Every structure is written in structure tokens, then in C-alpha cells.
Amino acid sequence: MVAVSMRVLVAGAAGFLGSNLCDELLRNGATVLGVDDFSSGATENLSSALKHSNFDFQELDIVAIHEDSLSDRTFDVIFNLASIASPALYMKNELHTLKSGSIGTLNLLQLAKRNGARFVMASTSEIYGDPQVHPQHEEYFGHVNPIGDRACYDESKRFSEALCRTFRQTYNVNVGIMRIFNTYGPRMHPGDGRVVSNILSAALSGTTFRVNGTGEQTRSFCYVDDLINAMIRFATVTAFGPVNLGNPNEISILELVHIVENVTGKRVNIEFAPGLSDDPTRRRPDISRAFNLLNWEPEISLEDGLLRTFNWLSTFN
Numbered sequence: 001m002v003a004v005s006m007r008v009l010v011a012g013a014a015g016f017l018g019s020n021l022c023d024e025l026l027r028n029g030a031t032v033l034g035v036d037d038f039s040s041g042a043t044e045n046l047s048s049a050l051k052h053s054n055f056d057f058q059e060l061d062i063v064a065i066h067e068d069s070l071s072d073r074t075f076d077v078i079f080n081l082a083s084i085a086s087p088a089l090y091m092k093n094e095l096h097t098l099k100s101g102s103i104g105t106l107n108l109l110q111l112a113k114r115n116g117a118r119f120v121m122a123s124t125s126e127i128y129g130d131p132q133v134h135p136q137h138e139e140y141f142g143h144v145n146p147i148g149d150r151a152c153y154d155e156s157k158r159f160s161e162a163l164c165r166t167f168r169q170t171y172n173v174n175v176g177i178m179r180i181f182n183t184y185g186p187r188m189h190p191g192d193g194r195v196v197s198n199i200l201s202a203a204l205s206g207t208t209f210r211v212n213g214t215g216e217q218t219r220s221f222c223y224v225d226d227l228i229n230a231m232i233r234f235a236t237v238t239a240f241g242p243v244n245l246g247n248p249n250e251i252s253i254l255e256l257v258h259i260v261e262n263v264t265g266k267r268v269n270i271e272f273a274p275g276l277s278d279d280p281t282r283r284r285p286d287i288s289r290a291f292n293l294l295n296w297e298p299e300i301s302l303e304d305g306l307l308r309t310f311n312w313l314s315t316f317n
Contacts, residue, residue: 006030007074008235009117011062011108012081013049014041016187017122017180017224017231021079022049024228030054033073037061039096040084045187062104063096065111075115077235080108081122083157087150087276088193094152101156102163109167109175118174120235121164123242125181125283126154135250135284138179138242148278161242168240176234181246181285185224185305186312196221199257200310203266213275215254220284222247223305226298233294246285247298263306 008025012018013034018041025032031054034046038059049055060069062082083100084090090097105121112119128136129144144154167173184196191201202209222245230245251259257268290296 007076008032009070009073009075009078009111010034010081011079012036012041012083012122013057014038014043014045015081016045016185016189017183017227018079018081019045019049019187020185020224020228021081021231022046022055024232026052026054028232032056033058033070033075035060035062036082039093040086040089040192042189062107063099065107070111075111075117077118077120078108078112078115079120079122079231079235080105080160083122083153085124085153086189086192086194087153090153091149097152098156101160105160105163109163109173112175113167113171113173118176118235118238119164119167120231121160121175121177123157123161123177123179124153125179125244125246125285126150127157127161127179128280129154130278130280131282134282135248135286136244137286138244138289145278149276150278174238176237176240177242178231178234179242179244179285180227181222181244181283182219183222183224183227183246185309188309190313195219195253195256196306196309197313199260199268200264200306200313203260203264203268204310204313206269208269208271209257210273211253211270212273212279215257215270215272216252217279218250218252218282218284219256220247220250221256221302221305222298223300223308226300230290230294230296233296237293239293241289243289243293244285244287245290246287247302248285248287249302250282250284251302259302260306263303264310
């Protein structure tokens with residue numbers, strides 16, 4: 001899927017998505033440099049990559065990259081996955097989240113410009129906010145509260161997209177924007193506050209899963225292997241996008257609880273709590289563009305993916 005000689009920089013390499021991406025790139029023959037500041041990533045996520053002769057790692061904050069940073073390396077592709085994605089964590093690190101999506105993205109775009117590299121930006125479905133258009137397509141501008149509790153993450157990604165557009169228009173940098181919808185799988189931290197890890201952890205430990213709001217709010221969950229496949233395909237084309245990447249199978253949070261119970265054979269105790277501020281009520285990607293551009297659609301069923309994740313989490317614990 002990637003050229004054997006491809007030289008790739010993965011920012012956010014020690015995170016959930018970044019580490020899975022590094023492993024797949026290495027399996028495809030690429031030479032990979034991973035960077036991370038460990039604001040949310042973990043060294044153990046890189047255990048497989050660090051054993052590979054084509055992988056190097058530097059502890060580095062993309063906000064602090066200087067003009068001569070990484071000047072001894074050249075890259076064909078730069079993936080920017082360097083942002084805290086867990087609401088529980090980014091709400092505790094709002095300023096750094098905003099800096100990562102502004103100064104950090106600017107630094108990496110300048111590096112891509114110097115290298116003539118393909119720059120792949122990991123944006124998010126949060127771009128659409130609490131959407132008034134359903135399902136969400138890439139032409140929809142979104143419905144986002146710029147001063148709400150989630151604004152540091154939402155607006156940092158929106159600003160990153162604007163920077164990407166400017167570098168493409170002004171400097172002809174080969175930029176592509178991915179809008180990633182809810183993704184789950186091995187290496188999600190069990191305490192990151194995201195719904196799949198919360199439910200699976202509750203099923204495993206017998207603790208209570210807190211449902212914020214009615215539980216009727218919907219999400220669309222994509223298994224990590226499917227997403228990584230799409231990301232690598234997107235790196236090999238020149239399209240700007242944006243392109244939605246996710247699974248269009250939409251279910252409610254309460255439906256997800258029942259599926260977890262069926263898959264794991266464990267009962268999930270739930271309690272209801274007030275809804276979260278600016279929490280989207282519905283989320284489902286229109287992936288027509290991804291299908292047409294990348295010949296891609298998810299293949300792993302929710303049941304299969306949840307069982308794989310549960311088995312990994314059982315080992316993790």
C-alpha cells in the first residue's frame with residue numbers, strides 16, 4: 001500500500017491511533033520516525049515499533065519544534081495526530097490543546113513545506129459540533145460553540161483545517177484533511193473517558209457505567225484497523241478533502257451497552273447523570289467521498305471489534 005522507500009513522520013506516535021499507524025506503516029515497509037510529548041500517549045504503545053529496525057523515536061512537543069528541528073531527516077509523508085482527544089484530558093489541558101492545533105500544526109506544515117512532503121491532518125468529527133445536518137457530509141460547516149466546555153478541542157481542529165487550506169493555497173503544499181469519527185480498539189486507555197473504553201471497563205471490572213443524559217444520543221463506531229487502512233490510503237493520494245473517515249453504522253449509547261453485554265457475557269451496571277455541555281445528540285458520517293476517493297469502507301463489525309478490544313483490555317488489566 002505504501003512505497004517500500006517511503007519516509008514517514010508520525011506526530012503523536014505514542015497515542016492510540018499513532019502507535020497503531022506506526023505498526024501498520026512498518027509492516028508495509030516504510031521507514032518511520034515517531035515523535036510524541038507523552039501528554040496522553042504511553043511508551044508501552046510503542047513496544048512493537050521500537051523492536052523494528054526501520055523505526056526511530058524522539059520525545060518532542062510539536063509546539064516546541066524550532067526551525068532546525070528534524071533538519072537531519074527528510075520525509076515523504078507527515079501525519080499530524082498530535083493532539084489530546086479524550087475530553088476528560090483536553091478539558092484539563094485546554095491551553096496546550098489549543099497550542100497543539102495552532103502553533104503545533106503550523107510547525108509541522110512548515111516542515112512539510114521544506115520537505116515537499118504530503119501532509120495528512122487528523123481532524124475530527126467534532127468539527128460538526130452538535131450537528132443540524134444528518135448524516136454529516138464534508139460540505140456541512142458544523143454547529144459548534146466556540147466558547148463552550150469542548151471549545152479548546154473543537155476550535156483547535158477547525159483552526160488546523162484553516163492552516164492546512166492556507167498552506168495548500170499559498171505554498172502548494174500537498175495537504176489532506178481527514179475528519180475522524182469515533183474510533184476504538186486496542187491501546188485505548190481504559191481511563192480516558194471515552195464511551196467504548198468506559199463501557200468495556202465497567203463490564204470487565206463490575207463497576208458502574210455512567211450514562212450522561214438519556215443514553216439515546218447516537219454515535220458511529222469504527223474499529224481502529226479499518227481506520228488505519230483508510231489513513232494510509234489517504235496518504236498515497238493528493239486529494240485535499242476533507243474526507244470523513246468512520247463507520248456509518250449509527251447506534252445509541254444504550255444500544256452499545258446491550259451489544260457489549262451480549263458480546264462479553266458480562267452485565268453492565270448503569271447509572272444516569274445529567275447530560276454534558278455541548279454533547280452532540282447524533283453523529284453519523286457520510287463516507288461517500290472516502291468510498292469514491294479511496295475505495296474504502298469499514299469491514300470489521302461492531303461485535304467483532306468490541307470483542308477484540310475487550311480481550312485486549314482483559315490482558316491489559
